[in-house]
Amino acid sequence: MSGKEHFDLIVRNASIIDGTRAPRYRGDIGVCSGKITQIGALDKATADTDVDASGLIAAPGFIDAHTHDDRLLLSAPDMTPKVSQGVTTVVTGNCGISLAHLPAPQHGAITPPLDLLDGDGGWFKFPSFRAYRETLEAQPAAINAACLVGHTTFRVATMDRLDRAATPAEIAKMRGMAHESLAAGAIGVSTGTAYPAAAMAPTGELIEVSRPLTEFNGLYVTHMRNEDDYVTESIEETCLIGRTLKVPVVISHHKTVGTRNHGRSVETLKLIEQRMHEQPVGLDCYPYIASSTVLRYDRIEQSSRIIITWSKPHPEFSGVDLDEVARRLQLSRAEAVEKIKPAGAIYFMLDEQDVQRILAFEETMIGSDGLPHDAKPHPRLWGTFPRVLGHYSRELQLFPLETAVYKMTGLTAKKFGLRGRGVLQEGAHADITIFDADTVLDAADFQHSTRPATGIATVIVNGAIVWRDGKPTGARPGRVLQRSA
Ligand code: ZN
Ligand code: CU
Numbered sequence: 001m002s003g004k005e006h007f008d009l010i011v012r013n014a015s016i017i018d019g020t021r022a023p024r025y026r027g028d029i030g031v032c033s034g035k036i037t038q039i040g041a042l043d044k045a046t047a048d049t050d051v052d053a054s055g056l057i058a059a060p061g062f063i064d065a066h067t068h069d070d071r072l073l074l075s076a077p078d079m080t081p082k083v084s085q086g087v088t089t090v091v092t093g094n095c096g097i098s099l100a101h102l103p104a105p106q107h108g109a110i111t112p113p114l115d116l117l118d119g120d121g122g123w124f125k126f127p128s129f130r131a132y133r134e135t136l137e138a139q140p141a142a143i144n145a146a147c148l149v150g151h152t153t154f155r156v157a158t159m160d161r162l163d164r165a166a167t168p169a170e171i172a173k174m175r176g177m178a179h180e181s182l183a184a185g186a187i188g189v190s191t192g193t194a195y196p197a198a199a200m201a202p203t204g205e206l207i208e209v210s211r212p213l214t215e216f217n218g219l220y221v222t223h224m225r226n227e228d229d230y231v232t233e234s235i236e237e238t239c240l241i242g243r244t245l246k247v248p249v250v251i252s253h254h255k256t257v258g259t260r261n262h263g264r265s266v267e268t269l270k271l272i273e274q275r276m277h278e279q280p281v282g283l284d285c286y287p288y289i290a291s292s293t294v295l296r297y298d299r300i301e302q303s304s305r306i307i308i309t310w311s312k313p314h315p316e317f318s319g320v321d322l323d324e325v326a327r328r329l330q331l332s333r334a335e336a337v338e339k340i341k342p343a344g345a346i347y348f349m350l351d352e353q354d355v356q357r358i359l360a361f362e363e364t365m366i367g368s369d370g371l372p373h374d375a376k377p378h379p380r381l382w383g384t385f386p387r388v389l390g391h392y393s394r395e396l397q398l399f400p401l402e403t404a405v406y407k408m409t410g411l412t413a414k415k416f417g418l419r420g421r422g423v424l425q426e427g428a429h430a431d432i433t434i435f436d437a438d439t440v441l442d443a444a445d446f447q448h449s450t451r452p453a454t455g456i457a458t459v460i461v462n463g464a465i466v467w468r469d470g471k472p473t474g475a476r477p478g479r480v481l482q483r484s485a
Contacts (some may be wrong), residue, residue, distance in 0.1 A: 007031055
């Protein structure tokens with residue numbers, strides 16, 4: 001090593017976990033022009049910016065495999081709920097809903113679950129994926145985005161009513177939207193057939209709308225039709241679509257819902273593993289026993305407890321248990337649900353053993369499924385990644401720290417085709433998260449659902465520091481990422 005080297009930035013004295021599951025090692029990381037140009041002993045080299053990582057871990061920036069951050073990237077570009085956890089890339093447009101491709105702002109009642117992105121409809125103003133992408137690139141966020149486009153959004157943009165299958169003409173129109181989006185850099189199509197807005201779409205509609213994925217080798221990503229009694233049938237439907245289109249599939253927020261399906265992750269993971277021998281399959285998971293989405297009566301009997309996260313007519317019930325809402329309104333639970341809709345809720349309906357089994361499965365990625373616009377959101381929005389590192393890896397020792405990091409970096413970059421991300425290697429993009437392995441932990445809970453996590457020291461995106469000393473720096477180096485298959 002010559003003594004003359006100079007870098008834009010050097011992370012010094014780090015314990016490096018490189019995102020490949022390799023054991024950690026000591027080293028310095030040299031960054032130039034947004035990329036990692038050297039890893040080794042750089043004590044003779046100088047830099048414009050020095051980051052001391054003594055006693056800390058340096059890992060690839062975390063990739064949130066499952067988000068609904070389409071709007072947050074534009075409306076709150078510091079992305080604090082994510083950056084504070086060490087996340088440097090978000091996958092947007094999940095569960096069938098994306099801001100693009102709706103021709104004009106929506107007025108009146110927004111079709112659920114599109115109201116998870118925007119309850120008022122003013123943000124549905126991107127007539128194409130290109131329009132969304134250009135807006136985001138013109139006013140970048142602090143972190144990177146890899147974007148899916150949603151089949152349910154296409155349906156809302158195309159069909160006069162959603163309680164039926166699409167006609168061949170409507171399918172052709174939606175296929176055109178998928179094609180336009182993929183050509184403009186979307187990485188895949190998501191579906192959400194679990195929701196009424198897309199539940200009447202038969203498998204054939206999903207295949208024909210998603211057909212352009214084959215040409216672009218895009219991803220088929222799905223909130224499956226069913227995650228309770230028919231969860232294995234849904235896995236088979238997902239895999240059939242992937243085989244028919246010859247593209248990789250990702251099963252979103254994998255879980256087995258409802259008491260009588262507790263324990264069935266043994267069966268579902270076995271099935272997924274089998275299919276993985278035959279075709280590319282991915283899956284993600286959030287580290288909680290409670291789920292969250294729009295308020296729906298049919299979820300109630302499957303849940304031991306329900307907390308309201310937002311309500312348009314009754315915002316005062318945000319954070320209140322449904323039982324308490326019913327008591328205060330002197331209504332039955334069913335009547336209370338009707339009274340406070342449109343609304344969102346947290347449902348306690350999963351089993352801790354299933355959550356741990358799915359998290360520990362070799363191929364499971366970490367995705368928050370956080371809902372950034374809920375008045376009182378599920379704590380997964382602010383806590384997912386530190387919870388996996390601190391609670392599941394350090395405290396419960398479900399897997400080593402190197403594995404935990406892999407599930408949120410190298411594995412995710414591989415499954416989503418994000419080349420040069422998710423690893424700390426020479427030549428990779430300089431997305432780096434520096435954290436304290438002894439203290440990293442989620443602080444958000446169901447009471448204090450937006451409390452930032454502890455132990456995340458410094459977060460670097462494309463070579464620029466975006467998080468330091470417990471706050472955002474204001475830098476906005478985020479990019480829209482392409483999929484390289
Ligand atoms: Zn979902
Ligand atoms: Cu989701």
